[in-house]
Amino acid sequence: MKIISMIIIILSTGLFAQEKPHFVTQELQCSTCHTCEVPTKNNPCVRECIREYLVSVKHSAKEAPENILINRFEKIENIYQPVHFTHQLHAEMSHLAGGCQTCHHYNPPGRILTCIECHETGRKREDISKPDLKAAYHRQCIDCHRGWSHEINCVSCHAMNEGKPSNIDTKPMPKTVHPEIKTPERMVINTEYANGKIVTFNHKEHVDLFGLECQSCHSQESCIKCHDKNPDKLKSKMVHETHENCASCHDTDNNCSSCHAQKEKPGFDHGQRTGWQLNKLHSKLSCSSCHQKKGVFTGLKSKCSNCHDSWSSENFDHAITGLRLDEIHLENECADCHIDDNFTKPxxxxxxxxxxxPDFMPGTLTK
Amino acid sequence: MKNQSRRDFLKITTISATALVGASATKLFASGNPTSSIDPMGVLVDTTVCIGCRKCEWACKKAHNIDTKPIEDYDNRSAFENYRRPDHTSLTVVNEFRNPTAESKPYDVKVQCMHCNEPACVSACIVGAMTKQENGSVIWDTDKCIGCRFCMVACPFQIPTFEYHKALQPDITKCDFCFERTKEALLPACVEICPVEAVTYGKRSELLKLAKKRINLYPERYKEHILGEHEVGGTSWMYLAGMDFDKLKFPKLSTKAAPGVSEAIQHGIFSYFVPPASLFALLGGIMWLNKNKSKSEPDTE
Incomplete structure (x- = not known):
């Protein structure tokens, strides 16, 4: 009898195991969704509205729908006209704030849900635990929009209906893109720190060379940072907030002089700092393409083979150096000409x- | 002899009249007890959600045929410069309060009748014009109203206001929970128009559950206090807020129903016809003294 029941148990678990349970595919902690330690079928003790912790599908803004016409509530007697929501534009900019989950706050495993799948369309309804669809839309929009406009004007999104049938264009709108954000090359900041009043911040260097993403520093800034209609109200960042941004790479607690100085500092110069001047090809690279261990910038040797260990005469395109090898010399191994790992002069x-x-060339110069 | 009989007649009529008035008075006060169902309808006002668009004010006026400016004018936020109270020109008003933690997100608080479970106005109304309805609304009969304004004095939230401009048509005005609309299964006008559903309409018990859930889910957003859950014996309209209610200009109230207090005093005074009896004892005494005086006067002459 025991054996039979064991077999049944094993078979049944095997059946259920065919479909992977959601916590396996999502790499979720049980406690993200369940309040008790051992959730059962009868008492799953699921948390209510888990919001952002559950977002499982991440895709780029380019894959998002472009513009959405929100005309579900359209009626002739309505006071306001429907709204064209520039979805992709908002999605593109959302990475500076909370990301897609700012609006798509509830996503059980699977595809991204639209608002209507959770929020009912009618205000008079049985289940009042969630706001209705109209309220959900408005709450999402107004929460940010009021932040920078300091006003709540219906007409900033809706056109007035004025009793006529809505004349809103139902054809898809042309793609709206955010104008390119102009970034400063360098900023010179006057601080109150006596031992080094001036901080020179090379913005371009941080982006191009150090490889920082916009959101590495500009997070949770949302639209307010740029679009605030009342810039006086925009408080400048507190000292600890600025330091927080830099502290992920710089030791802001102990090494003040790495940023603070009495006069403007020049940009980062690899040759001056390390004694190894970067040539044309290398100077374009971001730090991390050579210094691959995050945050570690020492330990690399100036030998080419240190990084280029996979290069051989077969896979290296010598023309990139400005000299295309002729057929005879192409057959050679690297070390035949470059003795002692010296790759400057053969x-x-x-x-x-x-x-x-260079009196004799083993090929033709291309540059 | 003729005189005597007339006096007797007057005595009998006054006594019987007093008895009648006294009896009807006690009956009236007794009718002040709530007649609403165990679980009336209500509204949960979430002041942390309200954006102060004041569309509810516009919709309320439209629904009650009160003159109103065009809806676009309500976008003008200068209305918040002064603290406002509901009156006959606007049965509900929204006031704005500074949010000390987030400057860009002030707290907007809609004010209207709370529709108490045990309304003091109903209890105080001497003609029985005010009634608490099955669905939770506290409404009044304009034809019965004599304009005594007892309801204004009795209301713990100071909601009923008087229409002074038409002297011959005494009328008390206040939010009626859109009684005419809800009768036709429509939502109250303010609930219907609210763009963010800061006002949720539902069964009072369901709303209480919802309010508790919100406090539980977002403890940093809400104060752990549902105004109207227990205040003055509970109200149909209830509030959630991110700061203390007295800072949002709500009165501090006990959990005892207001009519309980006023009725205890009134019933105490009126029991056993104490006021009419004592009044007539006083008047009788004066009459008796005067009678004796007039009798003795000719003697002295």
Whole structure:
């Protein structure tokens, strides 16, 4: 009898295990969704409205729907006209604030849900635990819009209906994109720190060279940062807030002089700092393409093979150096000409007796 | 002899009249007890959600045929410069309060009749014009109203106001919970128009559950206090807020129903016809003294 029941148990678990349970595919903690330690079928003790913790599908803003016409409530007698919501534009900019989940706050495993799948359309309804659809839309929009406009004007999103049938264009709107955000090259900031009043912040360097993303520093800023209609009200960042941004890379607690100085500082110069001047090709690279261990910038040797260990005469396109090798020299191994790991000046002595570079070229110059 | 009989007649009529008035008075006060169902309808006002668009004010006026400016004018936020109270020109008003934690998100508080479970105005109304309805609304009969304004004095939230401009048509005005609309299964006008559903309409018990859930889910957003859950014996309209209610200009009230207090005093005074009996004892005494005086006067002459 025991054996039979064991077999039944094993078989049944096998059946259920065919579909992977959601916590396996989502890498979720049980406690994210359940309040008790052992959720059962009868008492799943699921948390209510888990909001952002559950967002499982992440895709780029480019994949998002472009513009959405919100005309579900359209009626002739309405006071206001429907709204064209520039969804993709909002999605693109949302990475500076809370991301897609600012609006799509509830997403059980699977595709992203639209508002109507949870929020009922009628205000008179049985289940009042969630706001109705109209309220859900308005709450999401107004929460941010009031932040920078300091007013709640219906007409800033809706056109007045004026008793006529709505004349809103139901054709898809042309794609709306956010104008390119102009970023400063460098900023010189006057601080109150006596031992180094001036902080030179090379914005371009941080983006291009150090490889920081916009949201690495500009997070939770939303639209207010740029669109505030009343800039006087916009308080400048507190000292600890600015330091917080820099502290992820700089030691702001102990090493003040790395940023603070009495006069403007020049930008980062690899040659001056490390003694190894970067050549044309290397100077364009971001730090992390060579310094691959995050936050560690020492330990690399100036030997080319240190990074380029996979290069051989077969896979290296020599033309990139400005010299296209002729057919005879293409056959050579790297080390035949570049003796002692010296990749600046080749030596011809291995094969030729009285020939020297650059009087003799092993190919044609391309630059 | 003729005189005597007339006096007797007057005595009998006055006594019987007093008895009648006294009896009807006690009956009236007794009718002040709530007649509403166990679970009336109500509204939960979430002041942390309200954006102060004042569309509820506009919709309320439209629904009650009160003159109003065009709806666009309500976008003008200068109305918040002064603290306002509901009156006959606007049965509900929204006031704005500074949010100390978030400057850009002030607290907007809609004010209207709370529709108490045990309304003091109903209890105080001497002609029985005010009634508490099955669905929770506290309404009044304009034809019965004599304009005594006892309801204004009795209301713990100071909601009923008097229309002074038409002297011959005494009328008390206040929010009627859109009684005419809800009769036709429509939502109250303010609930219907609210763009963010800061006002949720539902069964009072359901609303209480909802309010508790919100406090539980977002403890940093709400004060742990549902105004109207217990105040003056509970109200149909209830409030959630992010700061203390007295800072939002709500009166501090006990959990005892207001009529309980006023009725105890009134019933105490009126029991066993104490006021009419004592009044007539006083008047009788004066008459008796005067009679004796007039009798003795000719003697002295």
């Amino acid at each position: 030596s011809c002595g291995n094969c030729h007796d009285d020939i020297e570079y």
